[in-house]
Amino acid sequence: MTTDANAPWLIVGLGNPGPEYAANRHNVGFMVADLLADRIRGKFKRAQKAQAQVVEGRMGPPGPANRRVVLAKPMSYMNLSGGPVTALRDFYKVPTANVVAVHDELDIDYGVLRLKLGGGDNGHNGLKSMTKAMGAEYHRLRFGIGRPPGRMQVADFVLKDFSSAERKELDYFVDRAADAVECLVAEGLERAQSAYNS
Secondary structure, three states, X not given: OOOOOOOOEEEEEOOOOOHHHOOEHHHHHHHHHHHHHHHOOOOOEEOOOOOEEEEEEEEOOOOOOOEEEEEEEEOOOHHHOHHHHHHHHHHOOOOHHHEEEEEEEOOXXXXXXXXXXXXXXXXXXHHHHXXXXXXXXXXXXXXXXXXXXXXXXXXXXXXXXXXXXHHHHHHHHHHHHHHHHHHHHHHOHHHHHHXXXX
């Protein structure tokens, strides 16, 4: 799928607002968005047209691969992410194929990354809401968090903080996820998949 090379990208970190959720597994999308904002030397501010925080800037090497980007963190809670994301997409005139959702993924081992375009929501409430609002043809960066241990409920697992063992590697994995987003925006999906899908 080709899109206008000059069209902006909307990179959405999925998570829940509020300090009590900040370090949860479900908020790894926010963590990646925060790191990307640091890299483009931006500060999140309240969006005027949507229930979200945004940073506008440019990403990628100087020259034709340098892209205009909007980083976003919906402030609506995970299961209502579609409304703010669609409002931002429309306001910034972003093609749906230039939207990237960064989210936690239960069915992949911790720290493993997978990039793809389109597909199902795999029970993820943030993706479910986005797909209902604007269709499925947006990019996803799936950040593996693994399955809950024993009989722990999925909802309890995703709303818990990363374990102390996981936290030792978390910064490295978040950094790698931010690299993968930058590669996707500058060089396209195939190149990013071959470099970062493990």
